[in-house]
Amino acid sequence: xxxxxxxxxxxxxxxxxxxxxxxxxxxxxxxxxxxxxxxxxxxxxxxxxxxxxxxxxxxxxxxxxxxxxxxxxxxxxxxxxxxxxxxxxxxxxxxxxxxxxxxxxxxxxxxxxxxxxxxxxxxxxxxxxxxxxxxxxxxxxxxxxxxxxxxxxxxxxxxxxxxxxxxxxxxxxxxxxxxxxxxxxxxxxxxxxxxxxxxxxxxxxxxx
Amino acid sequence: xxxxxxxxxxxxxxxxxxxxxxxxxxxxxxxxxxxxxxxxxxxxxxxxxxxxxxxxxxxxxxxxxxxxxxxxxxxxxxxxxxxxxxxxxxxxxxxxxxxxxxxxxxxxxxxxxxxxxxxxxxxxxxxxxxxxxxxxxxxxxxxxxxxxxxxxxxxxxxxxxxxxxxxxxxxxxxxxxxxxxxxxxxxxxxxxxxxxxxxxxxxxxxxx
DNA sequence: TAGATTGTTAATCGATTAACAATC
DNA sequence: TAGATTGTTAATCGATTAACAATC
Numbered sequence: 001x002x003x004x005x006x007x008x009x010x011x012x013x014x015x016x017x018x019x020x021x022x023x024x025x026x027x028x029x030x031x032x033x034x035x036x037x038x039x040x041x042x043x044x045x046x047x048x049x050x051x052x053x054x055x056x057x058x059x060x061x062x063x064x065x066x067x068x069x070x071x072x073x074x075x076x077x078x079x080x081x082x083x084x085x086x087x088x089x090x091x092x093x094x095x096x097x098x099x100x101x102x103x104x105x106x107x108x109x110x111x112x113x114x115x116x117x118x119x120x121x122x123x124x125x126x127x128x129x130x131x132x133x134x135x136x137x138x139x140x141x142x143x144x145x146x147x148x149x150x151x152x153x154x155x156x157x158x159x160x161x162x163x164x165x166x167x168x169x170x171x172x173x174x175x176x177x178x179x180x181x182x183x184x185x186x187x188x189x190x191x192x193x194x195x196x197x198x199x200x201x202x203x204x205x206x207x208x
Numbered sequence: 209x210x211x212x213x214x215x216x217x218x219x220x221x222x223x224x225x226x227x228x229x230x231x232x233x234x235x236x237x238x239x240x241x242x243x244x245x246x247x248x249x250x251x252x253x254x255x256x257x258x259x260x261x262x263x264x265x266x267x268x269x270x271x272x273x274x275x276x277x278x279x280x281x282x283x284x285x286x287x288x289x290x291x292x293x294x295x296x297x298x299x300x301x302x303x304x305x306x307x308x309x310x311x312x313x314x315x316x317x318x319x320x321x322x323x324x325x326x327x328x329x330x331x332x333x334x335x336x337x338x339x340x341x342x343x344x345x346x347x348x349x350x351x352x353x354x355x356x357x358x359x360x361x362x363x364x365x366x367x368x369x370x371x372x373x374x375x376x377x378x379x380x381x382x383x384x385x386x387x388x389x390x391x392x393x394x395x396x397x398x399x400x401x402x403x404x405x406x407x408x409x410x411x412x413x414x415x416x
Numbered sequence: 417t418a419g420a421t422t423g424t425t426a427a428t429c430g431a432t433t434a435a436c437a438a439t440c
Numbered sequence: 441t442a443g444a445t446t447g448t449t450a451a452t453c454g455a456t457t458a459a460c461a462a463t464c
Contacts, residue, residue, distance in 0.1 A: 002411050003407075004431090016382075030446095038384065039386065047433090047448090050447055055446090058438065067273075068332065076406060081406060089307075090302040091302045093298070101398070106402055144402075146457045165259075167409045176245065184412065185412065186401055186404055186405040188396075190309070190396075191309065193378055193394055194289075197352070197394040198376065201392045206394065238420095238421075239421080264423085266420085267422075267463070269421070332428060377433085
């Protein structure tokens with residue numbers, strides 16, 4: 001079964017929470033703990049777990065290792081993924097050396113830009129000219145890409161990545177890119193996140 | 209009325225789409241156009257508009273200016289917001305000079321870090337020591353903050369910001385921070401966005 | 417008038433919550 | 441046994457979609 005968008009996001013948060021609990025030395029956790037860390041209700045956690053085949057024992061909670069085992073099957077276990085990154089502006093440059101990515105097996109194997117001054121074969125991540133995107137992706141069978149380019153270049157880069165056989169794009173460019181049958185896009189727009197925050201500050205007294 | 213989380217996100221996307229259409233010189237738009245740009249159905253756009261008091265004319269679509277006018281009332285018009293930024297690691301540094309923020313009136317007036325090497329009074333954005341967060345926010349009546357700090361420091365920074373009277377935080381630290389009555393938090397976790405992408409690449413043939 | 421488009425009410429669908437059953 | 445916790449089925453709620461009405 002394919003989980004919905006929202007449910008997947010929850011499962012990802014559950015896994016992250018349980019991993020942190022494991023790192024803290026716990027071997028058993030309760031739906032209440034996980035819910036707390038993930039910002040949902042305990043009932044929601046149990047429902048999701050039950051539907052996804054994560055089994056606990058009544059009264060005894062969930063075994064940390066068995067939760068991680070099963071969530072690994074559902075969400076995918078091989079965390080080591082190779083990415084290319086397009087756009088070495090300030091955001092792209094930051095993402096290329098973002099520690100949290102490295103810590104989660106997200107490896108950026110090459111970056112691309114059009115600015116000759118930024119190109120460099122050596123360095124931890126080689127920076128190649130954007131015209132080589134398609135060729136590079138084909139040659140190295142790249143499955144995932146991160147786009148951090150200006151709006152005007154987004155479509156062109158998207159097409160080059162698609163032509164190169166890329167299957168998934170995390171897009172930071174301020175244009176919504178549509179995924180297709182062969183290609184999934186996850187659009188992240190940081191300006192929207194700010195606007196969203198501002199809206200709720202101005203309009204809500206949220207529950208504690 | 210306070211729109212739900214998802215609806216607000218849609219309204220923000222609609223506004224962004226209509227602004228771009230205006231920049232392209234259009235004065236009238238149809239629900240179909242907006243839907244297309246925002247990645248939802250035209251019916252959804254009309255429903256949302258109707259509920260929020262955005263009025264069109266049957267057969268004639270929506271007047272660009274009147275849409276922006278009304279969405280401005282709903283979402284908040286004063287786009288000029290002053291932020292402080294905590295954490296001048298690679299991500300924080302990138303956000304401090306992120307063009308798209310500047311273009312949308314999001315101004316970062318001060319940054320904070322604990323690393324003495326990064327401190328600097330001059331420069332476009334002064335970088336102060338993190339121990340001054342609370343005092344600075346109080347003194348300048350700062351309402352919004354962006355956190356780009358490591359997990360271990362997140363709670364401490366959060367408390368300092370709260371003590372300083374900050375009302376909204378965009379949090380990039382890999383820990384979910386809970387908002388409260390006085391303080392709204394928007395958590396953005398880039399690792400989750402990658403994991404989400406990977407899940408859908410592996411599990412879905414999405415509709416075109 | 418006919419056609420295109422918005423607007424609204426009703427129907428459907430799915431997700432969350434409530435109630436309670438099971439059991440360690 | 442009593443109590444705590446998971447698990448499941450039923451009820452509720454809300455959001456999306458469908459149907460159709462209004463009108464430019």
